Amino acid sequence: MANLVALSPCAGLLPQTIGAVTIAEVEPGRITAILPFKGQQKAVAETLKTALGVGFPAPGRSEAKAGARMVWVGKGEALLMGADCPDLPGAAFVDQSDAWCVVEIAGEAAEDVLARLVPVDLRAAVFKRGHTVKSLLGHMTASITRTGANAFQIMVFRSMAETLVEELTHAAKGVAARG
Numbered sequence: 001m002a003n004l005v006a007l008s009p010c011a012g013l014l015p016q017t018i019g020a021v022t023i024a025e026v027e028p029g030r031i032t033a034i035l036p037f038k039g040q041q042k043a044v045a046e047t048l049k050t051a052l053g054v055g056f057p058a059p060g061r062s063e064a065k066a067g068a069r070m071v072w073v074g075k076g077e078a079l080l081m082g083a084d085c086p087d088l089p090g091a092a093f094v095d096q097s098d099a100w101c102v103v104e105i106a107g108e109a110a111e112d113v114l115a116r117l118v119p120v121d122l123r124a125a126v127f128k129r130g131h132t133v134k135s136l137l138g139h140m141t142a143s144i145t146r147t148g149a150n151a152f153q154i155m156v157f158r159s160m161a162e163t164l165v166e167e168l169t170h171a172a173k174g175v176a177a178r179g
Contacts, residue, residue: 009101009161016169019176021107023168026153028102029067029082033094036076040090051086062132062145071132071155073143079155101161105168106151109175114152116171118144122152138167 008025015024036044036056045056053065057072064070068083081102085093105113114122120135121127122144132145140163143155156164 009158010103010165013162013165014103016165016172017107018169018172019107020109021105021113021172021175023103023105023165023172026102026104028069028100029097030080030084030095031097031100032080032085033073033096034070034078034080034085034088034091035093036088036091041076043090044088047086047088047090048080052080052083057132060131060133062130064130064147071143071145071153073132073134079143099158101156101158101164103154103164103168104147104151105154105172106148108150109172110150110152112175113168113171114144116174117167118142120144122146124149137164140164140167 010025015022041056048070049055052068054063054068054070057063057070057078059072062069062071069081071079071081073079111122117137118135120133127146129146129148132143134141134143137144137154140156140160145153147153154164
């Protein structure tokens, strides 16, 4: 009988520090996709707020409190991370914990690195803490959330983990080479 060992999406690839950025894998805990039924988004938001302290996020936003994070990922869809999903009679909710690779890029040059890969203005003046976007990163679809002054959470499908690390490290080396 085979002895299987569970590995994280970026096992053996991260963490890395390149120039003024650190790229590290994040263990997000449970990840649940939440999709409110038509006309139920307000009720779902209230249930989440009561149970976890975070509501259903507005488009382009995320909310976090006490280890629970809600991230908008598309029209009528958000991901709950780091907490068990309460019973939501007004929504479909699906555990997607094994489907995602979650990485943090942090440091003074994080914006410069992402500027080489993402066709969205992620500068702090326009993309503030808690803002999130679903966009391309290189040639992959990614969810990108600003989590701090110089920190971003990046989520891609698990199957793209190695490509994500390769893209980020290549861009970080380019930025670091500029001096």
